[in-house]
Structure formats: C-alpha cells, structure tokens
Amino acid sequence: MKLARLRVAALGLACVVGATTGPSAQPVAPIAIRNARLVPVSGPPIDAGTIVLANGLIRAVGARVDVPAEAVVIDGTGLTVYPGLFDAFTDLGLGAATTGAAGAATPRPAPRPIRGPQDRPATTPWVQAADEFRADDRRIETWRSGGITTVVTAPRGGVFPGQAAVINLSGERREDVIVRSAAAVPLVLTPPGAGNVFPGSLMGVYAYVRQVFLDTRHATDASRRYDANPRGKTRPEHDRSIQALQGALQAKTPFLVPASSSAQIDRVLTFGRELEIPVVVYGAHEGYAAAARLAKARVPVLVSAHWPEKARDGDPDADELLSVLELRDKAPRTPAALAEQKVPFAFYSDGLSGPSEYLANVRKAVKAGLAADTALRALTLDAAQLYGVQDRLGSLEAGKIANLVVVQGDLLGDKSTVRHVFVDGRRFEGTADATTGSGSGARPSGRGGPSTPPSSIGGAVSGGRR
Amino acid sequence: MTRRIPLLATLTVAVCTAWPAVAQNATAPVTAIRNATILTVTKGTIEKGTIVIRNGRIATVGANIDVPRGATEIDATGLYVMPGIIDAHSHIAVDGSVNELSLSVTAMVGIEDVLNPDDIDIYRGLAGGVTTANVLHGSGNAIGGKNAVIKLRWGKEARALLFEGALPGIKFALGENPKRASASPNAGAERRYPTTRMGVIDVIREAFVEARAYQGRWRGYDAAVKAGDRTAVAPARDLALEPLVEILEGKRLVHAHSYRADEILQLLRLAEEFKFKVATLQHVLEGYKVADEIAKHGAGGSTFSDWWGYKFEVVDAIPYNAALMTDRGVLVSINSDSAEEHRHLNQEAAKTMKYGGLSEEQALKLITLNPATQLGIDKRVGSIEVGKDADLVLYTAHPLSVYAIPQQVLIDGVVYFDRAKDLQARDTRAKAKQALKDKEKAGAAPARSTPTETTPKVETTPRVEGDR
Numbered sequence: 001m002k003l004a005r006l007r008v009a010a011l012g013l014a015c016v017v018g019a020t021t022g023p024s025a026q027p028v029a030p031i032a033i034r035n036a037r038l039v040p041v042s043g044p045p046i047d048a049g050t051i052v053l054a055n056g057l058i059r060a061v062g063a064r065v066d067v068p069a070e071a072v073v074i075d076g077t078g079l080t081v082y083p084g085l086f087d088a089f090t091d092l093g094l095g096a097a098t099t100g101a102a103g104a105a106t107p108r109p110a111p112r113p114i115r116g117p118q119d120r121p122a123t124t125p126w127v128q129a130a131d132e133f134r135a136d137d138r139r140i141e142t143w144r145s146g147g148i149t150t151v152v153t154a155p156r157g158g159v160f161p162g163q164a165a166v167i168n169l170s171g172e173r174r175e176d177v178i179v180r181s182a183a184a185v186p187l188v189l190t191p192p193g194a195g196n197v198f199p200g201s202l203m204g205v206y207a208y209v210r211q212v213f214l215d216t217r218h219a220t221d222a223s224r225r226y227d228a229n230p231r232g233k234t235r236p237e238h239d240r241s242i243q244a245l246q247g248a249l250q251a252k253t254p255f256l257v258p259a260s261s262s263a264q265i266d267r268v269l270t271f272g273r274e275l276e277i278p279v280v281v282y283g284a285h286e287g288y289a290a291a292a293r294l295a296k297a298r299v300p301v302l303v304s305a306h307w308p309e310k311a312r313d314g315d316p317d318a319d320e321l322l323s324v325l326e327l328r329d330k331a332p333r334t335p336a337a338l339a340e341q342k343v344p345f346a347f348y349s350d351g352l353s354g355p356s357e358y359l360a361n362v363r364k365a366v367k368a369g370l371a372a373d374t375a376l377r378a379l380t381l382d383a384a385q386l387y388g389v390q391d392r393l394g395s396l397e398a399g400k401i402a403n404l405v406v407v408q409g410d411l412l413g414d415k416s417t418v419r420h421v422f423v424d425g426r427r428f429e430g431t432a433d434a435t436t437g438s439g440s441g442a443r444p445s446g447r448g449g450p451s452t453p454p455s456s457i458g459g460a461v462s463g464g465r466r
Numbered sequence: 467m468t469r470r471i472p473l474l475a476t477l478t479v480a481v482c483t484a485w486p487a488v489a490q491n492a493t494a495p496v497t498a499i500r501n502a503t504i505l506t507v508t509k510g511t512i513e514k515g516t517i518v519i520r521n522g523r524i525a526t527v528g529a530n531i532d533v534p535r536g537a538t539e540i541d542a543t544g545l546y547v548m549p550g551i552i553d554a555h556s557h558i559a560v561d562g563s564v565n566e567l568s569l570s571v572t573a574m575v576g577i578e579d580v581l582n583p584d585d586i587d588i589y590r591g592l593a594g595g596v597t598t599a600n601v602l603h604g605s606g607n608a609i610g611g612k613n614a615v616i617k618l619r620w621g622k623e624a625r626a627l628l629f630e631g632a633l634p635g636i637k638f639a640l641g642e643n644p645k646r647a648s649a650s651p652n653a654g655a656e657r658r659y660p661t662t663r664m665g666v667i668d669v670i671r672e673a674f675v676e677a678r679a680y681q682g683r684w685r686g687y688d689a690a691v692k693a694g695d696r697t698a699v700a701p702a703r704d705l706a707l708e709p710l711v712e713i714l715e716g717k718r719l720v721h722a723h724s725y726r727a728d729e730i731l732q733l734l735r736l737a738e739e740f741k742f743k744v745a746t747l748q749h750v751l752e753g754y755k756v757a758d759e760i761a762k763h764g765a766g767g768s769t770f771s772d773w774w775g776y777k778f779e780v781v782d783a784i785p786y787n788a789a790l791m792t793d794r795g796v797l798v799s800i801n802s803d804s805a806e807e808h809r810h811l812n813q814e815a816a817k818t819m820k821y822g823g824l825s826e827e828q829a830l831k832l833i834t835l836n837p838a839t840q841l842g843i844d845k846r847v848g849s850i851e852v853g854k855d856a857d858l859v860l861y862t863a864h865p866l867s868v869y870a871i872p873q874q875v876l877i878d879g880v881v882y883f884d885r886a887k888d889l890q891a892r893d894t895r896a897k898a899k900q901a902l903k904d905k906e907k908a909g910a911a912p913a914r915s916t917p918t919e920t921t922p923k924v925e926t927t928p929r930v931e932g933d934r
Contacts, residue, residue, distance in 0.1 A: 116569060116706065195567050196658065202562025203603075203611060204572065206579035211705045218702045225699065263583050264561075266623050271579075310906065322895055323584070325902040 030054035032067040036076020041083050041381045042395035051081055053402040056425035061396045079419060082411055083395050084149025084403030086383035089282055089302050089348035092140060092151045093133040114198050117211040122192035125244040127162030129153050130181035135172045144169040145430055146355020147405035149423040152387055154186045159205055161186060166387050168403065170423035183387045185248045186256040213275045216245045254280045262289040269297045286327060287334035295341035300386055304350035305361040307331045336369035346383035363412055372412045496520050497879050498533040502542030507549055507834050508849040519856040522878035527850055545873060548830060548865050549849050550597025550857035553808050554768040554837035555748050555801035558587040558599060565604030566611055570658060570669045573636060574705035576612035577601045581624040587805040592618045592883045594809030595859040595872045598629060600841055603637040605723040608644040608669040610637035612709055613721060615841055617877050633842035635719035636709050640666055640729040641779050667732050674740045677710035719745035725779045727755040734763045746840045751783035757794035766797040766840035771814040788832060789822020799837035816866040829866055
C-alpha cells in the first residue's frame with residue numbers, strides 16, 4: 001500500500017507539471033482513477049468504477065472503461081469520486097480593490113454629487129467579475145483544497161455591483177479559468193452608503209431600482225427608434241449602466257436578489273414580478289416558511305449556508321426573542337423545505353471562512369431533513385443548472401469539464417478527507433481543512449505561499465510524504 | 467393617464483379586495499356580538515345591543531336582534547364595543563428607515579415597498595384597539611415618500627395589510643425637519659437645500675412647477691395618441707414626479723407635517739395656487755390660531771392631545787387645539803406618531819373632553835370617523851353601521867375611561883387580538899423559548915468567530931423623536 005501511494009504521488013507530480021500552462025494548452029497524459037466509488041450525480045453511483053480525464057475534460061466514466069495505455073493511473077480503492085463542488089455565490093478572487101466602485105485602474109475625477117436616480121448612484125452593472133478576477137486571492141487555495149472547484153463570483157459594493165462569472169479554480173490566467181462570464185446580475189438592497197446620499201433608505205433602494213428598470217426599458221425603445229431613423233431626432237443619451245442592464249435583460253440573465261426573512265422573500269417575489277425580471281433569491285434563511293410561495297413563483301434560491309448563530313461575544317444570558325431562537329433552530333431546515341416543494345436551489349458560503357465550515361453547515365441541513373443526494377446535487381449539478389452551465393459542469397459525465405473531488409469517506413458524512421481535487425483536469429491535493437474528522441487529514445504542509453503554482457504544490461506534497 | 471399607474475397597484479387592489487371575503491367564507495361566515503353597550507359613533511349608544519357580522523361586514527346592529535342560527539357568538543355582557551381606532555399618523559411596520567433623507571423631494575419612495583408584517587408594534591397597536599393606521603414616511607424632507615394605509619391584520623403577509631381601496635397619499639413636511647439646518651453633511655457631500663423655511667416652500671413650489679411640465683408632456687402624448695399619431699413617443703416615466711401629478715389631479719392625498727401658523731398658511735396658499743387640496747395637516751399644533759383658514763381650505767387637522775415643547779417650533783401649543791379647531795369647523799383627528807402612544811389613543815381622545823369640552827361622541831370621532839374621513843375610507847370604517855367593515859374593539863369599560871382595557875379586537879369580523887388568549891399563550895411561549903434555549907445549549911458546538919456576513923439583515927426601524 002505504501003508503495004502504491006508513493007507511485008501515485010510521483011505520477012501526480014508528473015501530471016501537474018505538465019498541466020501548468022492551463023486547460024487549453026498542449027495535451028498532457030490522461031489520468032485514470034481506477035477502482036473508485038463514483039458518484040456521478042447525474043446517474044446512480046458506481047461502486048467500483050473508473051474515470052478517465054484528458055485535456056481538461058472527462059473522457060470516460062463507468063464500471064468498465066478502457067484506460068489508455070499512456071494514462072497516469074491513480075488507484076481509487078477506498079476513495080469516492082464526486083463532481084467538483086460549487087460555491088454558488090461569493091466574491092472569491094474579487095477583493096475590495098476590485099469592486100465596481102473602484103474598478104477603474106486609472107484615477108478618476110471626484111464623483112459628481114448624487115442629485116437623484118439619474119446620477120446612477122452605487123450602480124456599476126457593467127463591471128464583469130470575469131474581467132476583474134484575480135487568481136492570486138489567497139482564499140482560493142483554501143476553498144479548492146476542500147473540494148470547491150467552481151465558484152460563482154461577483155463584485156461587491158453598491159446596489160448593482162456588477163455581473164457574476166462562473167469560474168473554475170484551476171489556474172493563474174484569467175483567460176483560462178472563466179467558464180461563463182455575465183452569468184448573473186446581483187442586486188444589493190441595503191442602502192449603499194450614508195443616509196444622506198440617495199438612495200439612503202431601504203425604500204429608497206426599492207424606488208431607485210424600479211426607476212432604473214423603467215429607464216432601461218425606455219432607453220431600449222428610444223434607441224430602437226433612433227437607430228431606425230436618426231434624422232431629425234435628438235440622439236439618446238449614452239448610459240453604460242442602462243446598456244449593461246439591457247444586455248442582461250435581453251440575454252435573460254438571472255438577477256440575484258437578497259431576501260432572508262419570509263416577509264423579505266414575499267417582498268422580493270412581488271418586486272420581481274413587477275419588474276418582469278428573472279429572479280433568483282439569495283439568503284433565504286427563513287425559506288422554510290416561504291418554500292411553497294417560492295415554488296409557486298418558480299423562483300430558484302441560493303441558500304446561504306451561513307446559518308444564523310448566537311453571537312459569540314454576546315451576553316450568554318441575554319433574553320432573546322422567541323422568533324430569533326426559532327430562526328436559529330429552523331434555518332437549516334430551509335433546504336429540505338425547498339426540496340419538498342421542488343424549488344431549485346444551490347448553496348453559497350456567504351462569508352464562511354472555509355470549505356470545512358461550508359460543508360459542515362451543509363451537513364446540518366442534511367441532519368435537518370435534507371436528503372444527502374439532494375444536498376450533493378445542490379452543491380454540484382443544481383448549482384450548475386442555476387447558471388446555465390449544466391451542460392459542461394456539475395456531474396461526472398463523458399465530455400464534461402474534468403472537475404472532481406476525490407474523498408476518503410462520505411463527502412457529507414461525519415468523517416471525510418478530501419484526497420485530491422481536479423479542476424479543469426489539473427490535480428490539486430486536498431487538505432485537512434476539508435475534514436470534520438480529527439487527525440486523519442493532518443498532512444505535511446511543506447508547500448509554498450498561496451500563489452505558488454500547483455506544480456510546486458505537488459512536489460512539496462510528495463516530498464513531504466517521503 | 468391611467469396607463470402610467472403601475473400594474474402592481476392595480477393587481478394589489480384586486481388581490482386585496484378579494485382577500486377578506488375569501489377568508490371569511492372559509493372560516494366563520496357569521497359572528498354575533500351580544501349584550502354589548504355599542505358606541506356607534508354616528509347613531510348614538512345602544513344598550514344591551516347585538517352586532518351581527520357576515521362576511522366581514524356589519525350585517526345588523528340593534529337592541530332587539532335575532533342571532534342567526536350557527537353564528538359564532540361573542541358574549542359581550544358588561545363590555546363596550548366601539549369602532550376600531552384609526553391612527554392617522556403612524557410609523558409602524560416599516561423595514562429600514564422611515565426617512566429617505568438624501569433629497570428634498572423623495573416622492574419616488576413609498577412605504578408600501580417596505581412594509582414589515584412581522585413588526586411587533588402592529589400587534590401592540592392592535593392590543594390598544596387600533597385597527598387601521600396611516601403609515602407615513604418621516605418628516606425629513608419637504609416632499610417625502612408615499613404612505614400606506616394598513617389594517618393591522620397581524621399574522622398576514624405585507625400585501626394583505628394594505629387597506630384595499632384607500633386613497634394613496636404622500637408626506638409633506640414644513641419647518642425645522644426639512645430644513646435640516648442642524649444636520650451636518652457627510653464629508654464631501656453637498657449640504658442639502660433648503661436650510662430655511664423660505665427654501666422649504668420654494669422646494670415644494672419648484673417640484674409642482676416641474677410636475678406640471680411633466681403632466682403637460684404626458685397630456686401632449688396622450689392627445690397625440692388619441693389623434694391617431696403613431697409616431698408619438700411616450701415621455702420617460704419619472705417616479706418622483708408621478709405622485710405630484712396625481713396630487714394635481716386629485717388622486718393622491720397630501721399629509722403635511724406642520725406646526726406653526728405661518729407655515730400652515732404658506733402651504734395652504736401654495737396648494738390653492740396649484741389648485742390642489744391639502745388632505746391633512748399633521749401635528750398642526752398652532753392650528754387653533756388659523757382654524758378658520760384651515761376650515762375654509764377644507765384641510766383636516768390631525769394633532770396630538772397634549773404633546774409639545776420638544777423643540778422650539780412646538781412651544782406655542784395648547785391642549786385645547788383639537789377642541790378649538792373642531793369648534794371652528796375643522797375635521798380633526800388625534801394621532802399617535804408613536805408605537806407607544808398608539809396603544810392608548812382612546813385616552814388621548816378623552817383629554818379633549820377636559821380641555822375644550824368636547825362631547826363623548828365628538829371625542830370618539832377624533833379617533834374613528836374623523837381620521838377615516840381624512841383618509842378617504844369613511845365608507846368602510848369609522849363607525850358601527852350596517853354595511854361597514856366589522857372592525858371593532860371590545861372594551862372592559864367605556865373607552866373614554868382610563869380603566870378601559872381592550873378585550874378583543876376584530877378586523878373584517880376576524881378576532882385578531884384576544885386578551886384572554888394572549889395571557890394564556892404567554893406560558894406556552896415561555897416554555898417554547900426555554901425548550902429552544904435548552905436544545906441550543908445541548909447541541910452547542912464550540913462557537914466560532916463569525917466573519918462578515920453578506921446576507922442582508924432585517925433592518926430595524928429607528929424611532930426617534932426627530933420624526934415628529
């Protein structure tokens with residue numbers, strides 16, 4: 001066994017070295033994981049199967065699969081292979097410096113005073129996460145090592161912070177890692193700044209968003225008329241916010257709208273109907289009380305896995321409201337309630353510090369009644385579906401992108417250790433962070449800094465094992 | 467003009483009108499309150515009277531009335547029944563700030579967007595006999611946001627609180643609050659105009675000048691369409707100006723926060739210049755000085771019983787205000803503007819009997835029929851009459867007595883507050899709470915530090931004296 005592990009480690013090193021130039025670069029040796037339990041998500045599990053990865057894609061999956069002679073073979077005995085996991089809404093790779101408000105590289109003149117909606121306060125929907133993503137975000141390695149291979153990441157700041165992108169956590173070049181740009185337009189309904197700048201209140205934000213969509217639709221008509229016959233007409237004003245939203249409306253891009261309580265969910269459903277935009281609710285901690293209404297409205301949900309907790313530094317004897325205690329008790333039941341009502345949903349990390357917390361909180365949802373396979377779907381294929389990338393991500397199927405997580409134990413069981421993570425076919429090692437069990441994951445960590453290329457990660461890990 | 471009324475509003479009305487009838491039919495179609503002292507407000511007092519409620523409406527009222535078979539009976543022996551209290555100035559059930567303070571004209575914002583049906587102040591108001599509230603934007607700007615008239619249907623979702631068919635309104639504010647002379651602007655931000663009373667009325671005038679121009683653009687467009695001009699281009703909609711056009715067209719009520727006689731006259735004159743009517747002057751603490759002018763304009767006055775002196779513009783106030791304005795023909799109501807005071811508006815109304823000598827019926831009208839008339843909902847609520855909504859309060863004593871305690875409160879014939887049940891439920895709730903605490907303690911994993919959360923929190927309503 002020891003010998004086998006050494007061999008695997010060495011071969012792993014060979015393969016990652018060859019893959020550093022990115023998924024679309026020159027072909028490297030295929031990888032085959034043999035004799036592993038495969039959980040394709042799109043179909044029933046295969047107890048002792050083989051999966052072959054080549055050129056960043058899954059070449060074959062099944063109980064009986066031909067392994068190419070040149071393939072690097074990993075013995076999957078005792079391991080389970082899952083599709084790579086999603087964090088379906090985050091700001092990974094987009095630090096504070098890359099948010100919409102400060103997105104421009106060149107210094108800007110002082111912002112003009114905001115005199116109303118026409119000045120488009122806190123509105124930067126033209127900012128694309130795909131353009132701003134930075135692979136040197138230190139958090140990327142943490143999340144990837146826990147099995148998160150794909151994130152939907154969005155700029156932060158403002159009411160319309162910018163558009164989200166589906167990104168594989170596979171490499172350094174922005175050009176290589178984007179799976180889908182302009183995947184969603186998130187909205188933030190909290191007043192963006194001080195109360196004396198419009199919009200300075202929640203109702204101000206609602207009024208502002210309503211006016212922006214009215215303006216967008218009006219501008220669409222105006223430019224159509226102008227383009228049809230510009231002679232004798234005043235040309236329409238150029239407004240990049242409006243243009244970005246026109247594009248999103250035309251492409252039927254989902255708008256991500258925050259709502260945590262049942263009343264907020266109602267409010268957002270009503271608002272979405274009024275604006276005639278495709279809404280995805282995010283947050284939804286009280287979704288357990290609104291599941292039927294979400295189902296009726298056919299609105300999918302991004303469930304925040306950051307369940308409400310008692311404040312750590314709060315007064316332990318504080319007399320909390322019954323409603324607060326109930327919310328803490330019931331929030332993890334939200335996914336099960338959504339599943340019962342057949343509301344499509346995915347999980348997102350919502351500020352959780354790492355994948356172990358993230359998965360531990362998904363396990364809480366399972367303990368609260370969510371079927372484990374539904375939980376897995378919400379972390380993989382359903383998340384992909386929500387962003388329209390289910391044809392390339394989210395399950396173990398031939399032809400799909402080779403994102404997988406190889407786990408010792410059951411991913412959503414109490415004890416599991418992530419052994420390997422493949423993103424775009426590139427292999428990364430799992431870490432102890434992704435486990436809930438104790439010592440099992442304590443492995444040598446002789447790796448370099450977070451921005452160290454994966455080739456040296458592989459080297460360091462195999463070196464450490466010796 | 468109608469095409470610009472948002473579809474939403476139309477839908478809301480449709481949904482909400484349908485709601486009470488459906489609910490009643492399904493649950494308790496007929497209720498009878500028996501053996502009560504009924505204070506009808508419009509038709510005197512009925513001793514040992516009966517009220518029959520069918521489908522949420524009052525079907526019959528009187529002394530000798532047969533209770534229909536199968537009716538749910540409420541024995542009101544020894545109890546007083548009066549119409550549900552209508553609070554013409556409230557800030558309950560609002561998520562986030564009640565003020566959009568950024569601009570001097572914020573007619574684009576509205577309470578309806580941010581109604582919070584979970585606000586406990588709804589229940590507390592209900593327990594004080596309030597069944598309808600005029601939820602207003604704050605007084606931080608000359609032209610504030612749109613209001614929402616709600617029924618305190620505790621437990622229903624936000625849109626089911628809306629008083630179906632109530633005329634829409636808007637908040638105006640005069641004097642110190644919209645001046646914001648003392649408010650310091652953020653670094654780099656411009657100081658907001660205006661900072662004087664002259665400026666406040668100028669802002670309102672400018673807004674209406676703009677609204678007229680906007681109205682003209684739409685009228686031109688509507689006329690062109692009517693004349694068959696297919697090339698006519700609809701003007702861009704402006705959510706800040708639309709409500710002002712509605713005011714000019716008599717479709718939206720102005721509720722104007724005001725204190726001093728001079729600013730009251732300023733606004734009435736401006737309204738007359740632009741040919742609209744001010745529906746209510748809110749607070750109107752110096753209203754007694756210009757009561758004739760207010761009556762002549764046809765504005766209502768919605769005031770406090772005896773609350774003043776909290777800033778310099780409210781020093782020249784007297785507790786006789788409500789009575790004096792009433793005597794001069796002003797339609798007067800007493801409001802709370804407070805989630806505390808709305809729990810005893812009956813006592814506030816009673817004070818006008820001591821200060822000014824109003825009759826019992828006049829005093830009761832200050833918190834029932836008069837505010838209903840001011841809000842344009844007097845055909846539905848405000849008195850106990852056949853055909854009106856069964857919004858009723860059952861008191862242990864005459865409601866103008868300090869000993870009166872609401873026992874039950876009905877809205878649309880449904881009991882939304884029952885003091886006996888509330889008292890019983892306290893124990894159950896305490897036990898449920900303890901059980902959850904124990905469960906949490908037992909299952910407590912070691913607490914983690916919580917990083918910045920991105921999920922929006924329900925904002926709490928700041929209730930500050932400054933709103934007044």
